[in-house]
Amino acid sequence: MSGDRASGYVTEIEYTGGFYPELGPVRLGFAAQAAGLGSPDPGLPFTYLELGCGQGRSTALHAASLPHGRFFAADLNPAHIRNARALSESAGLANVTWLERSFAELLDEDLPDLDFITLQGVYSWISAENRRHVAELVRRRLKPGGLVYLSYNALPGWTAAAPLRRLMADHASLGTGPLEGRIRDAVGFAGALRDAGARYFERNPAAASRLDQIAEKSPAYLAHEYFNRDWTLFYFADVAAEMAEAGLGFAGSAHLMDRVEALTIPAAARPALAGIHDPTFRETAKDFITGQPFRRDVFVRPGARPAPDPVLALVTPREACPGRVAVPAGDFRMEGAVHGTVLDTLAGEPQPLSSLLALPALAERGHGLGLEAVMTLVGLDLIGPALPRAGLPGRLASTRRFNAAMLDRQRAGLESSVHLASPVLGSGVEVNLLEGLTLSAWRDGAGDPARFVWNVLAGRGQRLVKDGRTLESEAGNLTEIAERIEAFAAGRLLVLSQLGVAE
Ligand SMILES: C[S@@+](CC[C@H](N)C(=O)[O-])C[C@H]1O[C@@H](n2cnc3c(N)ncnc32)[C@H](O)[C@@H]1O
Structure with missing residues (x-):
């Protein structure tokens, strides 16, 4: 599907950002520290490389929010690197x-x-030879105590739907003409088989529902997800073995909800896990229980590094934090005296983990349970890892420039929702179109923000939808926009300000 340099990786169509x-x-x-491991201190100067950075959105935002870090990002696709450089400039x-x-x-x-x-969205999609290049780079360049992040398509989660990918890839490889058309035809062919009652789809409902999802995705996404020459599904144990050959050990999942069994493992399955002491087999067993099709793993090169005391910040407005949450393990109920106390404490300002664990409500439960309560809130994305206050002014200057560029792109119609950089988190916060345009209006000193937002939307022929009905009149749209801005200002804006994303 493409030339030699790319080793069968799609270059004809650009990836999404x-x-x-x-x-x-x-x-x-934080992922390493939560496992009791030392890690590079992201509050101090560090070096970072993203392999297969695509349009460079993640590296650009992280570089903006961590200006004391030195970032490198590589991709073989010239268009990707061109776009990343333009955003960066x-x-x-x-x-x-x-x-x-x-x-x-x-x-x-x-x-x-x-x-x-x-490496995000790379490891399953490249050849064995390229995986060896990655391992060799890690072996040569990663410092002792350094961290590697890898995401990949996992087994057994992909078992039912894997043949669907094969069907579509084989169909596309027999076609002629531009890839986009061949993708459309391949997806159409799979749909025709399903509609004709093909047994495969009848016996594998997960494949049928994946086909429904595929039908909604852009050709850019589908090309890179399903139509590369290589597409390897991994058991965790096999990736862990490849990383062990490069001298690395497993540090834990970067998807922090996975770290809290009370959130991801149903109660009935927990006793089966309790008897497993081999950490690799434990991950394998967890993948069978959860059926997750995608893993996000952190590996560490052994080496003496101190474990910094991580800082945590509230990332959801306190009043919007739910008392009860539906999670993969079932229904999770917050305990006001424990989870509520942590949330109340962070509603003031970010705090080091050690201070949260010292709160009487947590300390009296013992370190293990106290930490689990904090990790639960992190796993639910109500609170998140953050940076110490030191260095905040420098980070703020850099995130302001980045966020202005992203808001300009949004206003110009190049983006719908955008991720803005937080100098408090050293990470990104998603801002939808209405929120972003409101921030642009305030930044530009527009007298009537609702009118500002409406002018942009109307210029693009867009209207608001309320209770399933499109609002057609200008007055109706203006009233609705004003109400939504008011709700934004009274709720989420407070957290965005605390995170240094809004002034
Ligand atoms: C699915 S995309 C993911 C991009 C980005 N990490 C993201 O998540 O948005 C995989 C990227 O890896 C790049 N890539 C694939 N094989 C590569 C190779 N051998 N050398 C460098 N880049 C490669 C592709 O060009 C593509 O941009």
């Missing part, structure tokens, strides 16, 4: 080097020793 918080140094450091980022390089070419690149190496 997405932000992934799991790639962030603060999140990765518009945001005035001075601490990222964008490299248009294949993994093989990077082996000879003059790079510093690295604290973090990350």
Whole structure:
């Protein structure tokens, strides 16, 4: 499907641009610290490399929110690197080097020793030879105590739907003409088989529902997800073995909900896990229980590093934090005296983990249960890992420039929702179109923010939808926009201000 340099990886169609918080140094450091491991301190100068950075959204945002870090990001697709450089220039980022390089070419690149190496959506989609290049880069460049982030398609979660990918890829490889058309035809063919009652879909409802999801995705997403030459599904144990060969051990999942069994493992399955002491087999058993099709793992190169005391911040407005949450394990109920106390404490300002664990409500439960209560709130995305206050003014100057560039892109119609950089979290916060346009209105000193938002939407022929009905009149839209701005100002804006995303 493409030339030799790309080793069968799609280059004809550009990938979509997405932000992934799991790639962030603060999140990765926290993932290691939560396992009691030392880690690079993301509050101090560090070096970072993203392999297969695509449009560069994650690295650009992390570089903006961590200007004391030195970032490198590589991708073989010239269009991806061009776009990443353009975003980086518009945001005035001075601490990222964008490299248009294949993994093989990077082996000879003059790079510093690295604290973090990350790969998002890459490992399952490249050849075995390219995985060896990645392992060799890690072996050569990762510092002792350094962290690697890898995400990949996992087994057994993909078992039912894997043949669907094969069907579509084989169909596309027999076609002629541009890839986009062949993708459309391949998806259409799979749909026709399903509609004709093909037994495969009848016996594998997960494949039928995945086909429904596929039908909604853009060709750019589908090309990179399903139509590369290589597409390897991994058991955790096999990835862990490949990383062990590069000298790394498993530190834990970067998807922090996975770290709390009360959230992900149904009560009936917990006794089966309790007897497993081999950490690799335990992960395998958990993957059978949860059936998760995608893993986000952190690996560490052994080496003496201190474990910094992580800082935590509220990321959801306190009053919007629910008392009860539906989670993969069932229904989770918050305990006011414990979870509520942590949330109330963080509603003031970010706090070190050690201070939260010292709160009487947590301390009296013992370290293990206290930590679990904090991790539960992190896993539910109500609170999140953050940075110490030191260095905040420098980070704020850099995130302001980045956020202005992202809001401009949104206003110009290049983006719908955007991720803005937080100098408090060292990570991103999603802001939808109405929230973003409101922030633009305030930034530009527009007298009537609702009118500002409406002018942008009306210029694009867009209307608001309320209770399932499109509001057609200007007056109706203006009233609704004003109400939504008011709710934003009274709720989420307070958290965005605390996170340094809004002034
Ligand atoms: C699915 S995309 C993920 C992009 C980005 N990490 C993200 O999540 O948005 C995989 C990326 O890896 C790049 N890639 C694939 N094989 C590569 C190789 N051998 N060397 C360098 N980049 C490669 C592709 O060009 C593509 O941008």
